[in-house]
Amino acid sequence: MTDLAILYEHPEWFAPLFAALDRRGVDYCAIRPEGAWDPAGSPPPARVVFNRIAMSSFLRSGEHPIFHSIALLDHWRRGGAAIVNGPEVLAIDSSKARQLSLIAGLGLAVPRTRVVHRAADVPDAAQAIGFPLVVKANIGGSGAGIVRFDSLAELRAVIAEGALPRSIDGVLLVQDFVPARDGTITRIETLDRRFLYALDVAGGGAFDLCPADACAAPGAPAIRMQAVGPGATLRDAAERIARAVDLDVGGVEVMIDDRDGTPRFYDINALSNFVARPIDVLGWDPHERLVDYLLERIERL
Template sequence: MTDLAILYEHPQWFAPLFAALDRRGVDYTAFGADGHWNPADSAIPAPVVLNRIAMSSFLRADEHPIFHTIALLDHWRRSGARVVNGPDVMAIDASKARQLALIASLGLAIPETRIVHRAADVEAAAATLAFPLVVKANIGGSGAGIMRFDNMAELRWAVNEGELPKSVDGVLLVQDYVPARGGEITRIETLDRQYLYAIDIAGGGAFDLCPADACVADSNISMRAAEPSSDLVDAAERIAAAMNLDVGGVEVMIDDRDGLPRFYDINALSNFVAQPLNVLGWDPHERLIDWLDTLIAETR
């Protein structure tokens, strides 16, 4: 048995992580969630399991592994594995509605939002908000499943024609469109519930802001290292602690209308920023591996 098992789905995002693990001589194995497993078999693939299944996996395969992985990680955890970003974390990662409810419960501002599970309820939900607004899929990823509407006529047409976004769990968010100050959002990355680094990202219209290499190769997204205020860092750490997030990013934008920071997304898949040495001046994979080494040592 190896010391570390990595469950992943995207074919390119984790090449930098695997390369860093190889340089450090970590004993690991990496594999996808396809195939089958036996719920009566208590064998685990490694004492420490790192979950790297992306919510955007449904964009790459109709038979996506999201819900399958939540059950599998829960099984491995019950069998004794230390699962990094385990099933409880993944269940919140797989629900923007749950993310927003968690954030709001901490007294932090979010975009004004209504949650529905029927297209027939979208118009009534929108009537409680102002235009422009957006309709989002509850399970998204890389900006998937987001549409902006500038008036009720546009929205009503989309409802009647079946043109609303589709979420693989059937849940939709009807949400105030927040004009992000400077067209930027800030992604605050955390490790073991503590601040790791932050980047400002622009060019995605707050719809498609994935910082991984594979996402930005053919896009107009730009990013730079950021130094968020202590209040924003504290808020991100509180969110990570409340979610029990081992490693992941919290996204916030400054509402240009009133200057209020509005937290709107938690991403448990930290594939880290593209070209970290150029953007940050250091490689966060090294810090992640340091922490994984600590977890591995604790299991021995």
């Protein structure tokens, strides 16, 4: 059996990972979530399977693989494979409501939020939060499905038009619009539940601050980023979140609320492409550390 399989959807994002695996001579296969699988058969394709399914896949195809892949990864694990970023991680990644509940349960601050599934409940939720606010889809994806509202009248008009954001699971978040200090968020990357690196990210579209060039939509404003030491408090918090999620590799995003200086954690992202131009930005390539980790997982079996 092959040592490692990479389950991925985007045709370009993982070229740096594949190149790093090739340089190290790792025995692996790359698999797209296509075709059919047999719940009474379909053995795992490798001893270790690395899940690289992106939440933004629903933006590229209505026939997205997110929920299909949750079931498939669970099936392969039942068949004896070790799954890196397993089905439970993918399930948390696909629900911002679950992410915020988990983060708040750790005693960390999140933006004030109400979770709804009916448009009729949005006005009451909005009045509980106050304006300005955002209504966002329950699943992430390069800032898609997020709309800012500055008044109840504006919100009611959009509801009447049936033009609220749509979420693939029918769940919406009504959330305080947090003014991020200096217009900057911090993305803290973790590997094996420990700090790997952090970036301050600013610019981009209204809500799209993905630090990888591959995420950028054509014509979107460029983002600015720099490597930072996030400080012990934020670093420790990100590691606590990663442990609570059982996150093998992924990022945690936080912004400093400019109104009171509170760090507010708002996103867990199990799909990290890592920073674009890592040598220029970080001075080292995190893909090499990721390959080290994958080899360690293979050696444990």
